[in-house]
Amino acid sequence: MSYKEIANTLRNAPDENGHFGIFGGQYVAETLMPLIIEVCDAWRASKNDPSFWSELEYYRQHYIGRPSPLYLASRLTEHFNGAKLYFKRDELNHTGAHKINNVMGQALVARRMGKTKIIAETGAGQHGVATATACALFNLECEVFMGAEDVKRQKPNVDRMRLLGAKIHPVTSGSSTLKDAMNEALRYWVSKAETHFYIIGTVAGPHPYPEMVRDFQCVIGEETKEQIMAAEGRLPDTLVACIGGGSNAIGLFHPFLDDQVKIIGVEAAGYGVETGLHAASLTGGRPGVLHGNRTYLLQNEDGQITEAHSISAGLDYPGIGPEHSWLFENGRVDYVCATDQEALEAFALCSRLEGIIPALEPAHALAYIATIIKTLPKDHIIVMNMCGRGDKDLEAVLPLLEKMGKL
Amino acid sequence: MTKYTSDRLKILFEKLRSKDTSALGIFITAGDPDFDTSLKIMEGLPEEGADMIEFGMPFSDPMADGPAIQASSKRALEAGGSLKKTLDMVRIFREKNNSTPIILMGYYNPIYNFGVQKFLTEVIEAGADGLIVVDLPPEEDEELCIPAKECNLPFVRLTAPTTSNERLTTVLQNATGFIYYVSITGITGTKDVPIELVTHAVQNLKEHSNLPIAVGFGIKTREHVEQVTRIADAAIVGSEVVNAIANTLDANGKAKPETIQTTLSLVRDLAAGVRGK
Ligand SMILES: Cc1ncc(COP(=O)(O)O)c(C=O)c1O
Numbered sequence: 001m002s003y004k005e006i007a008n009t010l011r012n013a014p015d016e017n018g019h020f021g022i023f024g025g026q027y028v029a030e031t032l033m034p035l036i037i038e039v040c041d042a043w044r045a046s047k048n049d050p051s052f053w054s055e056l057e058y059y060r061q062h063y064i065g066r067p068s069p070l071y072l073a074s075r076l077t078e079h080f081n082g083a084k085l086y087f088k089r090d091e092l093n094h095t096g097a098h099k100i101n102n103v104m105g106q107a108l109v110a111r112r113m114g115k116t117k118i119i120a121e122t123g124a125g126q127h128g129v130a131t132a133t134a135c136a137l138f139n140l141e142c143e144v145f146m147g148a149e150d151v152k153r154q155k156p157n158v159d160r161m162r163l164l165g166a167k168i169h170p171v172t173s174g175s176s177t178l179k180d181a182m183n184e185a186l187r188y189w190v191s192k193a194e195t196h197f198y199i200i201g202t203v204a205g206p207h208p209y210p211e212m213v214r215d216f217q218c219v220i221g222e223e224t225k226e227q228i229m230a231a232e233g234r235l236p237d238t239l240v241a242c243i244g245g246g247s248n249a250i251g252l253f254h255p256f257l258d259d260q261v262k263i264i265g266v267e268a269a270g271y272g273v274e275t276g277l278h279a280a281s282l283t284g285g286r287p288g289v290l291h292g293n294r295t296y297l298l299q300n301e302d303g304q305i306t307e308a309h310s311i312s313a314g315l316d317y318p319g320i321g322p323e324h325s326w327l328f329e330n331g332r333v334d335y336v337c338a339t340d341q342e343a344l345e346a347f348a349l350c351s352r353l354e355g356i357i358p359a360l361e362p363a364h365a366l367a368y369i370a371t372i373i374k375t376l377p378k379d380h381i382i383v384m385n386m387c388g389r390g391d392k393d394l395e396a397v398l399p400l401l402e403k404m405g406k407l
Numbered sequence: 408m409t410k411y412t413s414d415r416l417k418i419l420f421e422k423l424r425s426k427d428t429s430a431l432g433i434f435i436t437a438g439d440p441d442f443d444t445s446l447k448i449m450e451g452l453p454e455e456g457a458d459m460i461e462f463g464m465p466f467s468d469p470m471a472d473g474p475a476i477q478a479s480s481k482r483a484l485e486a487g488g489s490l491k492k493t494l495d496m497v498r499i500f501r502e503k504n505n506s507t508p509i510i511l512m513g514y515y516n517p518i519y520n521f522g523v524q525k526f527l528t529e530v531i532e533a534g535a536d537g538l539i540v541v542d543l544p545p546e547e548d549e550e551l552c553i554p555a556k557e558c559n560l561p562f563v564r565l566t567a568p569t570t571s572n573e574r575l576t577t578v579l580q581n582a583t584g585f586i587y588y589v590s591i592t593g594i595t596g597t598k599d600v601p602i603e604l605v606t607h608a609v610q611n612l613k614e615h616s617n618l619p620i621a622v623g624f625g626i627k628t629r630e631h632v633e634q635v636t637r638i639a640d641a642a643i644v645g646s647e648v649v650n651a652i653a654n655t656l657d658a659n660g661k662a663k664p665e666t667i668q669t670t671l672s673l674v675r676d677l678a679a680g681v682r683g684k
Binding site for chain 2: 287289
């Protein structure tokens with residue numbers, strides 16, 4: 001049975017009001033609602049306009065460098081001596097991560113709306129760099145909100161953003177990381193409604209962002225589907241991706257939701273979920289409302305949001321996109337986690353064996369794969385989203401690898 | 408189901424209308440800078456001229472608030488504040504004061520986490536008179552607005568300079584208690600109230616609704632209070648008051664003996680600006 005014949009699809013969510021089951025929605029202040037409604041309308045119009053997608057396709061091919069290759073990681077496959085491992089090479093995109101897929105789409109929506117200024121939040125800095133890049137290309141003013149803590153640990157990306165002409169606002173409220181950067185970006189946006197468009201970097205925020213960002217990232221899974229059919233003549237058995245907010249993961253997963261494919265999302269376990277110092281919202285959190293949507297959150301018994309911890313700035317977020325919460329509760333996707341330590345080991349292993357320095361984020365996905373791949377049969381096919389490259393992480397990672405004797 | 412019957416807001420606005428005057432609403436965060444100091448400030452407010460109290464339920468991520476109220480929320484949480492303690496303070500306040508309306512103001516997550524029905528029951532039993540939940544627009548009315556309405560508990564709506572008349576119809580649909588007009592496009596405590604724009608906006612609101620109209624965000628001085636109470640049914644001051652608390656704290660962020668008195672003096676000064684008082 002082809003997936004088109006399946007009456008019950010998991011690919012039609014969200015509903016008109018942005019709900020994925022009980023998750024998602026539009027939980028924002030009334031001061032922000034007019035802006036959100038404007039974005040909803042513009043997104044709806046763009047989505048239904050073929051010329052919008054052909055314009056995006058042009059930039060995908062000639063600027064981002066899509067399609068990204070699907071690569072058989074042969075030395076890792078040999079090393080693990082179990083299932084076959086493919087990487088979807090989104091780290092080869094211009095700017096070095098999957099974030100640009102989304103940014104290009106939203107920047108085109110913003111241009112259609114006649115907005116001249118862009119706001120973005122960033123954690124690892126990859127989304128900030130991607131946004132600053134698109135703004136340079138389209139001659140838009142760019143302001144990036146970044147936790148002061150992240151400004152320190154992701155210096156190379158801060159420098160890149162500045163070079164690209166973006167203005168950085170270091171955010172010192174709360175825990176000075178990604179969630180606080182998002183709060184601050186939303187606050188700022190309310191005061192600049194007329195001129196500014198807010199490009200959110202993951203599948204979070206109020207509707208329509210989780211849907212819009214997903215639709216821009218789905219190019220990852222759509223290409224993967226074609227490429228694996230060409231390479232293997234069949235669909236993969238397992239998909240694996242890391243989860244911060246969940247955009248690279250949903251981009252890979254969504255086109256396969258109705259297929260007979262096992263799907264695994266890997267959250268950051270930090271020092272270990274049992275220590276309380278982690279960023280695993282599904283494994284260690286419960287439903288709540290933050291940043292405009294209902295989703296799983298790290299929170300205390302009073303409903304106060306707690307600080308996430310991960311060695312990877314891109315995964316260091318106490319929430320997760322609402323669609324993942326829905327896919328978690330309906331059981332379609334398995335959510336697991338990997339610790340800082342496991343991610344570091346995968347980081348080193350991948351660099352040595354494949355000549356690919358992964359970002360710390362996808363290193364979490366690889367770390368989990370390392371725990372299952374050996375026992376899987378040789379004809380089992382795993383596709384992992386290599387969603388970013390690790391140059392940005394060297395400063396943080398090298399001293400640790402040195403200590404571990406991996407250098 | 409527990410029903411709200413006290414009608415303190417209605418009684419207040421009827422009384423003020425009959426005297427041709429307006430109300431001063433004072434915002435403080437419950438538990439800022441600590442439970443006892445905050446309770447004493449709260450208990451002192453009516454005597455200094457506060458006609459209603461906007462009582463902030465502290466939240467870790469106050470998305471619509473500026474630095475002053477963010478900081479006050481943080482102080483309250485660091486001193487052990489919680490939704491449960493906020494309700495305790497309302498209960499204690501009501502032991503001595505049965506007339507000043509208390510509007511609980513905050514964000515949805517702590518309420519959702521507490522349980523909506525349990526929250527409504529406790530709010531009514533504790534003696535609060537209405538809710539302002541910043542991140543629940545009409546799109547999410549099913550969450551709390553409708554359940555509150557079923558208990559007759561006022562659910563106050565925010566409108567802003569960016570709210571179009573078309574949008575206003577949606578916003579006012581389930582509005583009760585009063586309308587809270589956010590006078591600036593931005594977050595609390597950042598800009599000064601633009602009086603001319605507010606005058607037009609309040610006139611426009613009056614054409615759309617019979618509810619009393621309160622104006623907040625950006626009201627900082629006695630003069631602002633004077634100007635706003637001439638055009639609206641209430642002026643609400645928040646950031647300025649929590650700043651006054653902040654400014655009296657010692658180097659460790661702890662209350663000093665003068666914290667309560669300094670804060671209450673500011674309120675007295677603001678109250679002197681209310682039209683007709
Ligand atoms: C390379 C990379 N991967 C993953 C993430 C996490 O985001 P998401 O889960 O939305 O893909 C980030 C975020 O900054 C990133 O830079």
